[in-house]
Amino acid sequence: MELKKLEVPTTSITDVKKSPMDVFQQARQAGTAVYVFNREKVAGVMLTQEQYETLVQELDDLRENEKVTPEISQPVTSESGLEEFSHTLKQALMTGSSVSAKNLDERMVALGFITKKTGFGGVVDMVNELKESGKIVYQLRKKMDGKNVLAEVIGEQDNQAQLFDKLIIKKIHLRKN
DSSP states (O other): OOOOOOSSOEEEHHHHHHOHHHHHHHHHHHTSOEEEEETTEEEEEEOOHHHHHHHHHHHHHHHHHHHSOOOOSSOOOSHHHHHHHHHHHHHHSOTTOEEEHHHHHHHHHHTTEEOSOOSTTHHHHHHHHHHHHSEEEEEESSOBTTBOEEEEEEEEEOTTSSSTTEEEEEEEEEEEO
16 A cells, blocks of 8 residues: 655654654744654644634634525526526535535525435435445526526545545536436
């Protein structure tokens, strides 16, 4: 098995015990966290106070932005409406970010989409669909020109996350069916 090379500074738990201030200095100079290893496994991450406070502020900002979900301003009735709606959808679901399956589903429902995955097992079904096909398919409640509008959320399961239902959104594709 090939080890993945980290793009951030690393140190050992032994070095942390010897001089924690050196590790904080290393984090400050690199401008990023320092991964602390214990017997070839990540034991933790060390940050400066400033780095930690910046992360907390960014997290608060992201949570605040999640509460403001864009709504559909007009019904989607034309190709240009589809493009505008695609833009709104991409603003609501940032690509490259990690999101829980439940949060993804809530945002899609708020934007007027439905899915066949419901109830308690819905999140598990969503993760399984993503694993099997590489995407989760939603359908817009209202038809456009007599056709269904499908949204394909293309992504993968976030293997770095602690929770099984974390997904990384790579691309969002709208199409008529």
